[in-house]
Amino acid sequence: xxxxxxxxxxxxxxxxxxxxxxxxxxxxxxxxxxxxxxxxxxxxxxxxxxxxxxxxxxxxxxxxxxxxxxxxxxxxxxxxxxxxxxxxxxxxxxxxxxxxxxxxxxxxxxxxxxxxxxxxxxxxxxxxxxxxxxxxxxxxxxxxxxxxxxxxxxxxxxxxxxxxxxxxxxxxxxxxxxxxxxxxxxxxxxxxxxxxxxxxxxxxxxxxxxxxxxxxxxx
Amino acid sequence: xxxxxxxxxxxxxxxxxxxxxxxxxxxxxxxxxxxxxxxxxxxxxxxxxxxxxxxxxxxxxxxxxxxxxxxxxxxxxxxxxxxxxxxxxxxxxxxxxxxxxxxxxxxxxxxxxxxxxxxxxxxxxxxxxxxxxxxxxxxxxxxxxxxxxxxxxxxxxxxxxxxxxxxxxxxxxxxxxxxxxxxxxxxxxxxxxxxxxxxxxxxxxxxxxxxxxxxxxxx
DNA sequence: GTCTATAGCGAGATAGAC
DNA sequence: GTCTATCTCGCTATAGAC
Numbered sequence: 001x002x003x004x005x006x007x008x009x010x011x012x013x014x015x016x017x018x019x020x021x022x023x024x025x026x027x028x029x030x031x032x033x034x035x036x037x038x039x040x041x042x043x044x045x046x047x048x049x050x051x052x053x054x055x056x057x058x059x060x061x062x063x064x065x066x067x068x069x070x071x072x073x074x075x076x077x078x079x080x081x082x083x084x085x086x087x088x089x090x091x092x093x094x095x096x097x098x099x100x101x102x103x104x105x106x107x108x109x110x111x112x113x114x115x116x117x118x119x120x121x122x123x124x125x126x127x128x129x130x131x132x133x134x135x136x137x138x139x140x141x142x143x144x145x146x147x148x149x150x151x152x153x154x155x156x157x158x159x160x161x162x163x164x165x166x167x168x169x170x171x172x173x174x175x176x177x178x179x180x181x182x183x184x185x186x187x188x189x190x191x192x193x194x195x196x197x198x199x200x201x202x203x204x205x206x207x208x209x210x211x212x213x214x215x216x217x218x219x
Numbered sequence: 220x221x222x223x224x225x226x227x228x229x230x231x232x233x234x235x236x237x238x239x240x241x242x243x244x245x246x247x248x249x250x251x252x253x254x255x256x257x258x259x260x261x262x263x264x265x266x267x268x269x270x271x272x273x274x275x276x277x278x279x280x281x282x283x284x285x286x287x288x289x290x291x292x293x294x295x296x297x298x299x300x301x302x303x304x305x306x307x308x309x310x311x312x313x314x315x316x317x318x319x320x321x322x323x324x325x326x327x328x329x330x331x332x333x334x335x336x337x338x339x340x341x342x343x344x345x346x347x348x349x350x351x352x353x354x355x356x357x358x359x360x361x362x363x364x365x366x367x368x369x370x371x372x373x374x375x376x377x378x379x380x381x382x383x384x385x386x387x388x389x390x391x392x393x394x395x396x397x398x399x400x401x402x403x404x405x406x407x408x409x410x411x412x413x414x415x416x417x418x419x420x421x422x423x424x425x426x427x428x429x430x431x432x433x434x435x436x437x438x
Numbered sequence: 439g440t441c442t443a444t445a446g447c448g449a450g451a452t453a454g455a456c
Numbered sequence: 457g458t459c460t461a462t463c464t465c466g467c468t469a470t471a472g473a474c
Contacts, residue, residue: 005439008439009439012439012440026334027249027334028247028248028249028330028334029247029249029250030246030247030248030249030250030251031248031249031250032249033466033467033468034467034468034469035466035467035468043440043441044440044441044442045441045442045468045469046439046440046441046442046469046470046471047439047440047441049468049469049470050439050440051439053469054468054469055468055469104330104333107326107329107330108330110326110388110392111247111323111326111327113392114323114391114392115245115246115247120392123392124392124393127389127392127393128393128396131396150404150408151404151405151408154396155398155401158386158389158396158397158401159382159386159401159405161385161389162382162384162385162386162388162389162397163378163381163382163385164385165381165384165385165388165389166380166381166382166383166384166385166386166388167377167378167381167385169329169381169384169385170346170377170380170381170384172333173329173332173333173339173342173343173346174343174346174347177347177350177373177377178377178381179374182374182377182378185369185370186370186378186409188412189369189370189409189412189413190405190408190409190412191412192411192412193407193408193409193410193411193412193413193414194408194412195412224457227457228457231457231458252448252449252450253449253450253451254448254449254450262457262458262459263458263459263460264450264451264459264460265451265452265453265457265458265459265460266457266458266459268450268451268452269457269458270457272451273450273451274449274450274451
């Protein structure tokens with residue numbers, strides 16, 4: 001059942017990352033101790049340093065594993081169309097908010113990124129990748145509907161990701177204030193509000209601004 | 220110029236809170252040291268403990284000062300009507316996102332609240348007060364327009380505060396992805412999308428649900 | 439690769455003079 | 457109330473046996 005020694009090493013590696021997730025989330029990066037991480041993983045302190053050269057490298061490795069998973073989940077949510085993606089993203093939001101550690105790790109990552117320029121750049125790149133996935137979903141849905149929006153697709157993606165982040169934040173703090181489906185309902189209402197250019201009088205005649213292209217770009 | 224000894228004490232007290240804001244924001248709660256806070260404030264370590272019984276109490280005192288200021292600003296933004304409040308809240312958002320320390324302190328407060336039950340309750344209460352101010356603004360605007368919304372006023376307030384939080388988060392990480400006026404534009408579009416019940420056919424005839432009251436409540 | 443033991447340092451908090 | 461000096465403890469990281 002226990003495989004080769006290489007498999008045992010890999011298992012220890014994963015156990016350490018799991019333990020690190022728990023301890024970093026519960027104590028915060030600065031207050032977390034390598035000793036507690038080792039104890040949680042069921043190994044000694046020496047073993048930790050055989051796998052990771054420092055506490056910092058362990059934290060970064062954990063964050064990279066987390067980013068990879070997050071991106072994969074976002075892509076999977078997009079695979080089906082908009083109709084299915086919205087509740088899927090909503091579920092992911094609930095999972096993060098109601099998890100014991102995910103939201104805390106997100107905040108720790110963000111703070112660490114602000115303090116460490118190199119990691120900050122990686123974190124921004126990760127967010128850009130997730131953002132692009134959401135934007136692609138918006139673009140597809142806009143084109144399917146054949147309408148124009150009063151915002152760029154990039155801006156809609158930014159609003160959607162920011163709203164999700166904020167709702168996770170508040171639901172973790174005060175669960176009863178954020179209903180399960182609030183994210184999805186808000187997104188749908190927002191698109192609705194962005195669609196119609198004016199009062200229901202003029203069917204299709206935007207003011208004399210640029211050409212009728214209001215698509216993919218950030219800012 | 221230097222006033223009484225009581226005034227000097229009060230000045231040291233404020234200097235310590237300012238220094239604590241800087242150091243806690245830059246290092247994080249766990250990694251911040253009382254020695255650095257003392258040095259930043261220009262006093263000795265002993266003086267810090269003459270004003271605050273522990274590092275933790277100093278942090279909590281800082282957070283309370285911060286909450287008081289935040290609430291006052293929110294109330295001031297509401298004082299004028301909706302039209303003026305939206306850009307005012309937008310400005311507050313930009314100030315927090317572009318400040319050197321405000322957003323970090325918010326994240327530290329949130330994390331600390333999750334780890335310390337007592338403080339978490341205070342933080343949730345603070346958020347509820349801010350939330351209530353926003354909800355009152357929404358209620359007033361809805362009644363002024365004489366319309367109904369596809370969401371409770373409480374939910375709109377939750378979405379607005381969550382969106383603001385998320386936009387601060389992402390603007391601090393990647394400033395170029397969050398345009399200055401995105402919050403205000405989104406809020407207006409959202410209300411627009413929440414207003415009209417159906418297609419522009421039926422002027423005023425909601426389905427056969429409850430009485431026409433869709434006002435203040437959270438969930 | 440994993441362990442035990444420890445070096446070496448910095449942290450929070452206190453004592454006592456002024 | 458503010459200072460200097462210090463106590464005491466826990467931390468990161470390493471050394472060396474197995």
